Structures are given as structure tokens and as C-alpha cells.
Amino acid sequence: MTTETRTPETQPLRRTLPRIPDRFAAFGAVLIVVVVLAAVLAPWLAPYPVDDPRPLERLLPPSGAHWFGTDQVGRDVLTRILYGGRTSLFIAVAVLAVSALAGVTLGVVAGYAGGWIRDVIMRVTDVFLAFPALLLSLALAVVLQPGVNTVILAIAVTWWPWYTRLAASMAASIATRPYVDAARCLGVPAPLIILRHVLPNSLTPVLVQLSLDAGGVILTSAALSYLGLGAQEPTAEWGLMVQQGQTLFTTNWWVVTFPGLAILVTAFAFNVLGEGLRNALDPRRAVK
Amino acid sequence: MSDHLIEARDLRVSYGGRVVAEVPRLDVGAGECVAIVGESGSGKSTTLLSLLGLTQNAEISGQVRVCGVDVLTASPRALRELRGARAALVMQSPHAALSPATRLGVLMRRALKLHGVRDVDRTMARAMEEVLLDRELLRRYPHEVSGGQAQRFAIALAIALGAEVILADEPTSALDVTVQAEVVGVLRRLRAERDLALLLVSHDLALVSTIADRVLVMKDGAVVESGPAATVLAEPSHPYTRELLEALP
Numbered sequence: 001m002t003t004e005t006r007t008p009e010t011q012p013l014r015r016t017l018p019r020i021p022d023r024f025a026a027f028g029a030v031l032i033v034v035v036v037l038a039a040v041l042a043p044w045l046a047p048y049p050v051d052d053p054r055p056l057e058r059l060l061p062p063s064g065a066h067w068f069g070t071d072q073v074g075r076d077v078l079t080r081i082l083y084g085g086r087t088s089l090f091i092a093v094a095v096l097a098v099s100a101l102a103g104v105t106l107g108v109v110a111g112y113a114g115g116w117i118r119d120v121i122m123r124v125t126d127v128f129l130a131f132p133a134l135l136l137s138l139a140l141a142v143v144l145q146p147g148v149n150t151v152i153l154a155i156a157v158t159w160w161p162w163y164t165r166l167a168a169s170m171a172a173s174i175a176t177r178p179y180v181d182a183a184r185c186l187g188v189p190a191p192l193i194i195l196r197h198v199l200p201n202s203l204t205p206v207l208v209q210l211s212l213d214a215g216g217v218i219l220t221s222a223a224l225s226y227l228g229l230g231a232q233e234p235t236a237e238w239g240l241m242v243q244q245g246q247t248l249f250t251t252n253w254w255v256v257t258f259p260g261l262a263i264l265v266t267a268f269a270f271n272v273l274g275e276g277l278r279n280a281l282d283p284r285r286a287v288k
Numbered sequence: 289m290s291d292h293l294i295e296a297r298d299l300r301v302s303y304g305g306r307v308v309a310e311v312p313r314l315d316v317g318a319g320e321c322v323a324i325v326g327e328s329g330s331g332k333s334t335t336l337l338s339l340l341g342l343t344q345n346a347e348i349s350g351q352v353r354v355c356g357v358d359v360l361t362a363s364p365r366a367l368r369e370l371r372g373a374r375a376a377l378v379m380q381s382p383h384a385a386l387s388p389a390t391r392l393g394v395l396m397r398r399a400l401k402l403h404g405v406r407d408v409d410r411t412m413a414r415a416m417e418e419v420l421l422d423r424e425l426l427r428r429y430p431h432e433v434s435g436g437q438a439q440r441f442a443i444a445l446a447i448a449l450g451a452e453v454i455l456a457d458e459p460t461s462a463l464d465v466t467v468q469a470e471v472v473g474v475l476r477r478l479r480a481e482r483d484l485a486l487l488l489v490s491h492d493l494a495l496v497s498t499i500a501d502r503v504l505v506m507k508d509g510a511v512v513e514s515g516p517a518a519t520v521l522a523e524p525s526h527p528y529t530r531e532l533l534e535a536l537p
Binding site (some may be wrong): 177178179180181182183184185186187188189192196197200201 | 340342367368369370371372373376377379380381384385386387388389390398399402403442445449
């Protein structure tokens with residue numbers, strides 16, 4: 001995501017993607033890299049074991065030994081945040097992968113095929129969109145066993161319809177392009193046209209949407225965990241940490257503040273990157 | 289049946305009851321070039337597309353045979369075979385007709401495999417040679433070649449697939465004058481060497497006069513005049529044809 005080779009052979013997708021277009025978006029990208037690295041390298045970076053309650057060291061304020069202090073059972077908050085990033089990012093990646101895969105597949109089929117196929121797919125999509133997303137997620141999460149997998153499923157169920165809509169509108173416009181006519185004219189069967197022409201040429205806005213959504217998914221999963229429906233102790237997860245620390249806010253602010261900041265920073269970083277990508281890919285600027 | 293590669297009788301294309309093109313008779317034989325001329329909206333492109341069954345949501349009546357295939361009653365499978373392998377369409381905007389995310393070589397290879405062409409590499413190399421394109425272009429993406437190159441690639445694709453008929457919809461109008469000459473040169477040579485039947489839709493009478501044997505002039509969906517190119521262009525009998533000719537610079 002950060003490097004860009006500029007040989008004449010670059011693929012069109014990469015050609016239109018970054019060089020990161022503006023400093024703000026570049027800042028977002030750097031933040032994301034930092035967050036991802038911190039999460040991936042957590043076992044090496046973390047100063048303490050992830051689940052190591054030390055009752056005698058409960059609720060210590062930030063210090064040289066515990067930069068972000070310790071929580072209500074005496075675990076190092078910095079360590080929990082590093083490991084929590086793994087959970088939160090995994091949830092985000094999994095939700096977006098499932099949503100985009102299901103949503104884009106249905107979307108390109110609907111957009112390309114049109115007619116009753118599109119009507120059926122889009123009406124089903126509308127049904128899902130008719131429910132308030134968080135409410136639907138909550139309902140699902142309540143019914144299922146609380147846990148990371150439940151969070152992923154509960155959020156993905158409310159997230160895919162957006163990708164279906166996006167991909168359907170892109171595919172519908174691409175289906176009328178001359179190169180699709182040309183492929184049809186060459187006798188290429190519809191599934192191959194969708195796979196080779198409609199899909200690759202519909203993906204750019206999906207990529208933008210993915211980076212815009214990553215922050216939203218992290219916030220939603222934090223909300224579910226916060227309500228006790230997501231990750232469970234002793235799993236480290238940012239939303240869960242905020243929930244457990246909230247009663248301590250007035251007395252031991254660090255327990256809730258630092259995980260809250262982690263959520264904020266990550267969501268913010270994905271948002272500015274997505275915004276930057278969207279600007280960079282704006283057809284009014286991209287047309288050449 | 290006659291030996292015309294394209295043969296249309298009483299062709300009538302309409303959208304929702306409104307007739308947009310009506311051609312009583314159109315024949316193109318091997319090695320022959322017929323041009324349909326007329327202004328935008330005269331129904332000439334619609335006529336061309338309907339010959340391959342490519343008009344969407346249109347009602348078509350009459351009889352159309354292309355390479356012996358009855359287009360209006362043929363099965364989807366027979367149509368696919370016809371369109372790919374025997375009758376090729378060359379479009380107005382060469383870049384728009386090439387999928388931006390696919391290298392030219394990949395595109396051609398897939399098309400050849402789809403139609404069961406054997407000896408793909410040799411066929412590709414020969415087709416590129418025939419249209420005077422460097423084989424190196426096969427490694428490029430559409431945005432990395434010029435309009436003239438893209439258009440010649442489209443013709444190379446048709447040849448590689450073994451097309452007997454090329455239907456070209458304004459094949460040069462999106463190109464510079466010098467590049468137009470290249471493309472026309474390639475078309476003319478292939479027509480002679482390979483006995484291609486060429487159906488050309490164009491509003492460019494200068495182009496038409498250099499390549500077409502016969503001309504159909506269309507206006508508002510109807511054929512107003514037809515005949516040998518030399519006669520129609522030299523002694524137009526219909527006022528509209530005269531108007532078109534006078535509009536030439």
C-alpha cells in the first residue's frame with residue numbers, strides 16, 4: 001500500500017491508486033502501518049504477558065514500568081492494547097473480507113444481468129438495509145454465543161448490502177461499456193465477462209469503500225464488545241477494555257482512556273486514508 | 289441460397305414500436321465492401337448491430353443471414369460462434385472497446401482459446417504482422433497503445449479468429465487523419481488478400497469513396513438511396529445524398 005513502482009508496465013488499478021495523494025491521507029496510511037505493525041509484533045513489543053493478572057499491582061497509574069498504567073486486575077494496559085489491536089484488526093479484516101466477497105459477487109451479477117435477477121438481489125439487499133445496522137447486529141449477537149466469531153458474523157450480515165449496492169451500480173455502468181459489448185460480440189459467455197471484465201473494472205470504488213469502512217467496523221465491533229456481546233475475557237479487545245474501564249474513569253482514567261484512544265486513532269486513520277483515496281480516484285481528476 | 293456473406297431482406301428494427309431502421313435489401317459478398325452512410329441517428333449503427341443480433345431490447349423482423357447463419361432464429365450458441373469466429377465487429381472507439389485491466393495479448397489469447405483456435409502463438413504472431421503491429425504491443429495494456437494501434441489490434445483479433453466478415457462501425461472517426469489512412473490501408477489490403485466481406489458504417493464520405501464498392505444512404509431510419517459507390521457519390525439522385533456530399537469540406 002505504501003510503495004508504488006512506476007514502470008510503464010504498471011497495472012491500471014495501481015496506476016490510478018496512490019502515490020498517496022495528499023499529506024493528510026499519507027498521514028492516515030502511516031498511522032495504519034504503525035497500528036498494524038504494533039498488532040502484528042505485539043508478542044515482541046509487549047512489555048508484559050497478555051494475561052497476567054497481578055492483584056498487587058492493580059490500577060497503577062502510568063509510570064516508567066507501566067507506560068499506560070495497569071487495569072483493575074493488575075494487567076499492563078499497553079500490553080493489552082497491543083494484543084487488543086490484533087483482535088480488532090482481525091475482526092475488521094474478516095468482516096470486510098466476508099462483506100466484500102459476498103456483496104461484490106452479488107452486486108456484479110445483479111448489475112451485469114439486470115432484469116429480474118437484479119430485482120431479486122436488490123430487493124433482498126433492501127430488506128437487510130431496512131433494519132438499523134447496529135440493531136440487527138445486536139439482535140444476532142444476542143442470539144449467538146458471545147465471542148469474536150459472533151461479532152464478525154453479526155457485523156458482516158449488516159455490512160454486505162452496501163457492497164452489493166456499490167458493485168451493482170458500478171457493474172451496471174460497466175455492462176454498457178463498449179468493451180463489454182465487444183466481449184459479448186466475441187461470444188464470451190456471461191460468467192466469464194463478469195469475472196474478467198466487469199469485476200476487475202468495478203473494484204476501484206470498492207477499495208475506497210473498504211478503507212473508509214475499516215474504521216466503522218472497528219467502532220461497531222468495539223460497541224458490541226462494549227455491550228458485552230463481543231470478545232470475552234480474557235481476550236484483549238479494545239471495546240471490551242473500554243467497557244470494563246468505564247466505571248473507573250473518574251478515579252483511574254488511564255484504564256479506559258488509552259484503549260479509547262486506540263479505537264479513535266485507528267478509525268480516524270482508516271477514514272482519512274479512505275477519504276484521500278476517494279479524492280485521488282475522483283473521475284474529474286483521474287480522467288486523462 | 290446465394291453466396292453472399294451478409295444478406296438482409298426487409299430488415300426492420302424498432303424500439304417499443306418506433307421503427308429506427310428499415311433496410312429492404314442488403315448484400316455483401318466475399319471480397320466486397322459495402323458502406324452505410326448517413327448522419328448521426330439515421331439508423332446506420334443500429335442496422336449494423338442488428339445484423340449480429342447485438343441490439344438490446346429491440347424488436348427485429350425480416351430475414352438476416354450472416355455467413356449462412358439465420359441470425360434472428362439462431363440459438364445463442366450458434367450466434368456466439370458466428371460472432372466470434374466468422375463475423376467480427378470493429379468499433380468506433382478502439383480504446384473503449386478494450387477492457388482497461390487486460391493486456392492485449394491476454395485478451396487475444398483468451399479469445400482464440402474460447403473459439404478453439406489451435407497453434408495460438410503462431411496465429412497471434414501472424415495476425416499482428418498482418419496489421420503491421422509490433423508483437424511487443426501484446427504485452428501492453430490498452431491505455432499504453434495509441435488509437436490507431438488499438439484499432440489495428442481489433443482488426444488483428446478479427447483476423448486471428450479467422451473472420452470472413454468484418455463489420456466496422458465508424459472505425460476511423462475517433463482517429464487522426466494520418467492514422468485513419470493506416471487503418472483504411474490495412475482494411476483494404478486484408479479485404480483483397482483474404483477475400484473479406486466488409487460492411488462499413490460511416491459518415492465520412494471521403495473514406496467511403498476510397499474503399500466501398502457499394503453505398504447505402506440512410507436518413508431517419510430509411511434507405512433513401514443505394515447503388516455502386518462511384519455512381520451514388522458522383523451522381524447522387526436523392527437530395528439528402530447531395531446534401532451530405534455538399535457538406536464535405
